[in-house]
Amino acid sequence: MARKSGSHSQITGPRIRQAALRLFARHGYAAVSMRQIAQEVGVQAGALYLYTSDKQSLLFDLMHDHLTDLLAAWDAQEKQADAVARLEQFTRFHILYHLDRPDEVFIAYMELRNLTPDNFASIERLRRRYEDALEEILRNGQAEGTLSVPDSRIATLALIAMLTGVNTWYRQGGRLSPDEVVQTYWEMVRNTVGARG
Amino acid sequence: MARKSGSHSQITGPRIRQAALRLFARHGYAAVSMRQIAQEVGVQAGALYLYTSDKQSLLFDLMHDHLTDLLAAWDAQEKQADAVARLEQFTRFHILYHLDRPDEVFIAYMELRNLTPDNFASIERLRRRYEDALEEILRNGQAEGTLSVPDSRIATLALIAMLTGVNTWYRQGGRLSPDEVVQTYWEMVRNTVGARG
DNA sequence: CTGGGAAATGAACGCGTGTTCAGTTAAACT
DNA sequence: AGTTTAACTGAACACGCGTTCATTTCCCAG
Numbered sequence: 001m002a003r004k005s006g007s008h009s010q011i012t013g014p015r016i017r018q019a020a021l022r023l024f025a026r027h028g029y030a031a032v033s034m035r036q037i038a039q040e041v042g043v044q045a046g047a048l049y050l051y052t053s054d055k056q057s058l059l060f061d062l063m064h065d066h067l068t069d070l071l072a073a074w075d076a077q078e079k080q081a082d083a084v085a086r087l088e089q090f091t092r093f094h095i096l097y098h099l100d101r102p103d104e105v106f107i108a109y110m111e112l113r114n115l116t117p118d119n120f121a122s123i124e125r126l127r128r129r130y131e132d133a134l135e136e137i138l139r140n141g142q143a144e145g146t147l148s149v150p151d152s153r154i155a156t157l158a159l160i161a162m163l164t165g166v167n168t169w170y171r172q173g174g175r176l177s178p179d180e181v182v183q184t185y186w187e188m189v190r191n192t193v194g195a196r197g
Numbered sequence: 198m199a200r201k202s203g204s205h206s207q208i209t210g211p212r213i214r215q216a217a218l219r220l221f222a223r224h225g226y227a228a229v230s231m232r233q234i235a236q237e238v239g240v241q242a243g244a245l246y247l248y249t250s251d252k253q254s255l256l257f258d259l260m261h262d263h264l265t266d267l268l269a270a271w272d273a274q275e276k277q278a279d280a281v282a283r284l285e286q287f288t289r290f291h292i293l294y295h296l297d298r299p300d301e302v303f304i305a306y307m308e309l310r311n312l313t314p315d316n317f318a319s320i321e322r323l324r325r326r327y328e329d330a331l332e333e334i335l336r337n338g339q340a341e342g343t344l345s346v347p348d349s350r351i352a353t354l355a356l357i358a359m360l361t362g363v364n365t366w367y368r369q370g371g372r373l374s375p376d377e378v379v380q381t382y383w384e385m386v387r388n389t390v391g392a393r394g
Numbered sequence: 395c396t397g398g399g400a401a402a403t404g405a406a407c408g409c410g411t412g413t414t415c416a417g418t419t420a421a422a423c424t
Numbered sequence: 425a426g427t428t429t430a431a432c433t434g435a436a437c438a439c440g441c442g443t444t445c446a447t448t449t450c451c452c453a454g
Contacts, residue, residue: 008421008430008431009430009431012431012432026310027227027310028225028226028227028310028311029225030224030225030227030228031227031311033410033411033412034411034412034413035410035411035412043431043432043433044432044433044434045412045413046413046414046415046432046433046434046435047431047432047433048413049412049413049414050430050431050432054412054413055412055413110307113223113224113225114225114228149385150380150381150384150385151373151381154373154378154381154382155385157362157365157366158359158362158382158385159359160362161358161359161361161362161365162355162356162358162359162362164358165354165355165357165358165359168354168358169354176348176351181351183347184347184348184351185351185355187347188346188347188352188355188389191388191389191390191391192385192388192389193388194388201401201402201403201449201450205400205401205451206400206401209401209402230440230441230442231441231442231443232440232441232442240401240402240403241402241403241404242404242442242443243402243403243404243405243443243444243445244401244402244403245443246442246443246444247400247401247402251442251443252442252443
C-alpha cells in the first residue's frame, strides 16, 4: 500500500496539526511521539514529514498561530471609547476567546520550556504584545482618572493570570454559563482596578 | 568500581530528590530521564532504585511533599482575628512561600497530567484543602460584612491564580523586593474582594 | 582484624524514539 | 489511455528509555 484513496494535502495537513494539538494538550509535548500523532491521523509516521520539518516546528507553529490569531482577534474588535469600558471588553474577550480554545491555551502556557531558545523568544514577543494591549488600557484609565492600580505592569500580569485561570476550572455544563463567568469576573476585575461600578 | 567512598543513604536519597526537582522543573517530567537524574547526583541510573520504586513515585513524592508542607506551614500560622486581616495574612503567606520554592510550585502546577489517576486524585485532594482554607476566609468575611465577592468559590480560584502568577514573572534582583510585591498584590486583593483600605 | 550488610556498579532486557528514503500507489492532467 | 506527480508506505538507522540484577566495593560492628 502507499497513497490512501481520497487523500489530499489540504486534508491531511490540518488533521496532523489538529491531532498534535489534542495530544500535546492531553499528554504534553515530550510525552507524545510522532507515531502517536500519525496513528491519530491514520497515517504512517514518515508521512508527517511532508507537512512539518520536525516535531519542534509542529509545536512552534501551534503556539505561534494561536497567539497570532489571538492578537488579530483582539485587534479586530471595535474598541470602546473610555478605558473602563475597554477593560470590560478585554475581560469578556479574553475569557470567551480562551474558553473556546482550551487546548491551544494549555499548550501556549505549558510547553514554553520545550521550545528552542529562538522559538521561545519569538513566542514571548507575541505574548508580550498581548499583555501590552491590556497594560495600555490600564495606563489610559489611570490618565483618565477612572481607575487606579498600584503598578500597571504588575496589575496587567495579575489580571491576565486571574482571567486565564478560568480555563483551569471551567467545564462545559457546569454551574455557570460562559456569560455568567464573564459577569462574575468583570465584577472582580472592576474592583481590582478600583473602578466604580 | 561499585560503592563510592563516603556515600550514605542519608545523603544520596535527598540529593536524588533535589536533582529530580531541579530537572523536572527545568525540562519537564517526560523530558527528563533517570540517567540524567543519576548523572546530576553522580551515580549510575540503577542506584536510583534503591531510593524510589520508580520514576512516577519520584514525581508524586515531590508534589505530595510540597503540598503537605504548604498546608502544614499555613496551619502553623497564628491566625488573625478578623477575615480581612486573615486575607492579608494569606496573601503574604502565599506569595512569600511560593516565591521561596519556584521549582516545587512549577512542578505542582505543570506535571499534574503526568500523574497516574490515583496519584492525581491524591494531589488534587491536597490542593483542594488549600483552596478551601482561602474560601473559608472569604465566606467569613462575607458573614462579617467586611468583604464581598460575587461568588466565593470563583473568587478563591481567581485570587489563587492571581497570586501564584507572581512566580511566572518574579526574578530575584528585579524591580521590586518580595515585600513590595506583597504590598502591591495585597492592595489589589483587597480591592478585588471589596474590602475597605 | 574480620565478616556482614549497605551502597553502588555496569551490563543487559525489550522496546520506543525522531527522522530519512527508496519504493509504491492513486489522483490529476494531457 | 498514458504519463506525470502528489501522497504515502514500510523498513531502516542509531540511539535512548525505564527497569532489573548479579557482582563488586566500602563502611562499620564486634
